Amino acid sequence: MITFLVLSVLVIAGGILTIAARNAVHASLGLVGTLLSVAGIYATLSASFLAATQVIVYAGAVMVLFLFVIMLLDANRPVEGHNPLPFIAPLAGIGGALLAGAFAVLAFTYKAPLPLAESTLALKNGAPGPVGETLLTKFLLPFEAVSILLLVAVVGSVALVQRPAAQREPVRESVPAPLEGEVA
Structure with a gap:
């Protein structure tokens, strides 16, 4: 119970840091802390597959993608103006x-569609095979909707952070003024 409470406080603190940070890199690090704490909560609930998936997919791959977009768009400066x-x-x-x-x-x-005991037996205690089969058969549409949602989030972040290109002034050809005694 103490582990759950500590991890819950870490989840809340990471969420607050994610929202309150003025620097995008600091906000993403707060989100990484939140995602890792959620993985810890899954581990305390004996859902080791979900904990590993949380760390690998969300705290790993998705956050690398977010940091890549932040660095690519130079969005790590604090928001001003x-x-x-x-x-x-x-x-x-x-x-x-x-x-x-x-x-x-x-x-x-x-x-509830099934009692918890029946659901646990149907998924064979959270083994990867039955979970994957369930995700990609019964829940294929929501699974793909999440992937589209992530794609829209990345495209939206690129659109929001994109800065207008700096306008260059035309180069004026300057003719040096003739010095004293020179003929122009």
Whole structure:
């Protein structure tokens, strides 16, 4: 129980660091801490396959991709100045309200498809083969939707961070003024 509480505090602290950091690299490191802490929670629940997948896929591959995009776009400088998208705050509020409503509907209408014991037997205690078979047969559409969501997130981050190209001034050919005594 103490391990779970410590890991829960680390998850919350990493999430706060991810949101509050003004530097994109620091925010991504906070997210890595959060993802590793979630993997620790999976390990304490004896879900070793999920813990390993969390570390390899999310804390490893996805975060390397995020850091690559951050470094490629030179987005590791702190955010300063005015907001280039002033309408984003109201849209985020509307999206948050819709998400909260969706969670409320799910919470009040959810019915477990199988009892936990039957689900555990069907997945053979979380072994990789049955989990992979279930993901790529019954849950293929949500599995692919997550991959599309990650792609949209990377493309969106590139679009948001892209800076306008610096405009070069045309080179003026300057003719030196004639010195005293020279004929122009």
